[in-house]
Amino acid sequence: MAVHPTSVTVDDPHAGSHGHAHAADHPPHLKHYFVSSEQQFDAAKLGMWLFLVTEILLFGGMFVAYGIYRAMYPELFVEASSQLDTIMGAVNTAVLLASSLTVAWSIRAIQMNNKKLCFWLLVTTVALAGMFMVVKYFEYTHKFELGIYPGANMVYAEGTEFTLPGLGDANIAAGEHGGAAAHDTPAVDDPGRVDQAVVEVHGLGSHGLHNQRAGLFFSIYYVMTGIHGLHVLIGMVAITILAVKTWRGKYSDAWYTPIENVGLYWHVVDVIWIFLFPLMYLIS
């Protein structure tokens, strides 16, 4: 042998067998490329935490946008926030917190090897999440009825579409800014005067909104709660799959990594809502 090795080989439990020799010490959930269940569990959990970091950062961008525009238009945020239904928001907060409890409890149940309890707790979690989405649905439809849409689609009073100078419908469709003033809004060249002009035309509006930037607040509201709602839906699908698998006895106190990881995900969904609720609903 011409060379000294930088390393030598040691036998491991699965050496040479390529993980096929499933002995008694090799449970079926253990993937062949892991040495032990602990290694597999630790890897899965670390991976989930890293994924959740990316989720936080995804929402982080939106929180930054929120912070910037709240600093730019403080009165607008207070005023537009008054249009949100605090009761519904509070109910949803309570519902989500309860679901966080049930999912945490379900992990405890499977750790105690109580598969039946775990199953029912997961079902409860899905039900609570569904309740959250139902409340959300009523909130959204109510807003739509009032003509509260994001951004340029915001309608200020019944039948009166709010338009900005130089942003007529035709121009929006063509994707171009600049051009003739639209509808009944007087042409204003100086953006600084837009506020004033709109107030003159629309007065206080039909539901107490007279800030012509109100659409901006609702843009942020819809984007943030919308993406959060999407996460709730994904969580519902994931937890439903877990419940079915629990019913079929796939998990036990020996292996419950998916439940633990989805539980972590669900807590993050909950935590994000806990930030969204005061930032959106409770400004005054």
Place this chain on the structure above:
Amino acid sequence: MSTVATAPVRTEPATRAYPPGHEPVHHYLLEPGPGPDVRGFARVWPTIKAWATTVDHKRIGVMYLFTVSLFFAVAGIAALGVRAELMNPGSDFLTADQYNRLFTFHGVVMVFLFIVPSIPASLGNFALPIQLGAKDVAFPKLNLASYYIFLAGASIALYAIFTGGIDTGWTFYTPYSDTTNTAVLPMTLAVFVAGFASILTGINFIVTIHKMRAPGLTWNRLPLFIWALYAVSIVQILATPVIGITMLLLAMERFLNIGIFDPALGGDPVLFQHFFWFYSHPAVYIMILPAFGVISELMGVFSRQKVFGYRAIALSSVAIAMLGFFVWGHHMFVSGQSPLSSIVFSVITFLIGVPSGIKVLNWVATMYKGSVWLATPMLYALAFLFLFTIGGLTGIMVGAIGVDIHLHDTYFIVAHFHYVMMGGTVFAMIGGLFYWWPKMFGKMMSERWGRISAVVAFFGFNMTFFTQFVLGSQGMPRRYFTYLDQYHDLHMVSTVGSWFLGLGLLMVLGNMIWSLFRGKPAPGNPWGAATLEWTHTTSPPDHHNFHRTPLVTHGPYDYDALFAGDGSGDGTGGDGSAGRVPGMPAPVPNPEQGGPQEMHKSVDLGLAQPKSKHD
């Protein structure tokens, strides 16, 4: 476990280098492994299905390699088109509008579909688990999923390109991207989707590095390629979600008129730039850090020397990753941000020069008194060193506010980032490709044509882009499809240079194809490297990489220990005068012809054949 038993290795006679019963097993897979890949990675073309559904990191790495190479070729041809249009002032064969779409196409495909995934997803996926002594990455299915997510993103991008393209430049700046009629919506979706692939690869790598290292492989013994990939993965995880939400907001801006970036609705278009560069500046380090890793490997292996300042190189990668998050504002010196923020961003930008300089100095110091072996990978590494140094130093120049205001949006910037991204990343990638190619496919590439390609590409590269430094400092603005006559000569030189560069890269492609069909079979360790993928696996490796989990007792560049330090040339060519550079070992018999038993006899560590050539 006594993992640090270093002493016996130095003192025991060579014949007893391995403890009894622990000799490395070097033969192809004798028994079927699990799953569809039963015949092992060694059989390169089993079935399409086995490839499409594989969870083997090596195959996924190879699939990524071919996919990103395809995008590199396509975007490279677009670049040649851009250069050809610019050979003469005025419109040669493209209108101004077509030119805008062409250079945007070049930029978007190069950045999002080639450079960002290039080294980590292809070479990284292939080499990382083997260098760690692991059987696979921590989440093999996720690894395959990330490949398909990347393909989906790429398909959407191609759809956007074939439905009219996009003319915003790869930066998608608002408010123009909000108002142009081109396919911004599918393109932003494509970037969003491709970003997911990047995130999943990053998560996979970090978990694998943390949890799946072989016994004895401490953090201070990690190959520097792993350290670089670790730093890259951190950046991928922390930065990519931000471009995700930015693209989502831009899409909603166009789709729902939400107004977050639209000044008419109270939004702020510069906010888009902040979001964009908060990702895209760290993304610059996603592009270059893996290249640093490859170069560190090459410098160590081809200098036969412990990499000088191992820890400094390792930690400077992490330092660059961290600092990279705090410099995005240097892209916006002329956007009207406050002078104070410009100064702060400028200072932090200068700081990044420190860890980068540490690396360059350490690479040079590694070569000093080393036995430098000018094989093809090393030639590319030296080209990298030269080009990256120019790219880095000009980066410091444009990081200075006063200089930047003069050079902003000129060809100087174009030359600067091509020196870093193309001269840095691409040359390092090709060097790494030449280095790992024998391991990947079990075939050697042509050494002669490899060296010629390195020289031609290096020459063509400098001819193309160095002239652009001059053009830029004379005031030639970037993104223009025509120019004043006074710039004609230099544009001409640059365009002709791009042909040489293209020719050099074509030679690399030809070399790859030639080697697959005609290349000599590669031994287990043709370069005499000391990392696990070379010392403990065959070329190409088995399905599960190792028959036994390796126990690591030395650092990755510990050639003194590896070659027993007796100066006799043992294991380095065998004739005593060969210095430390191994000759090329005799070819390994093809497993199709010879049986595993013969393999076992003929392959040791691949270093034993006497051949003193070490140019």
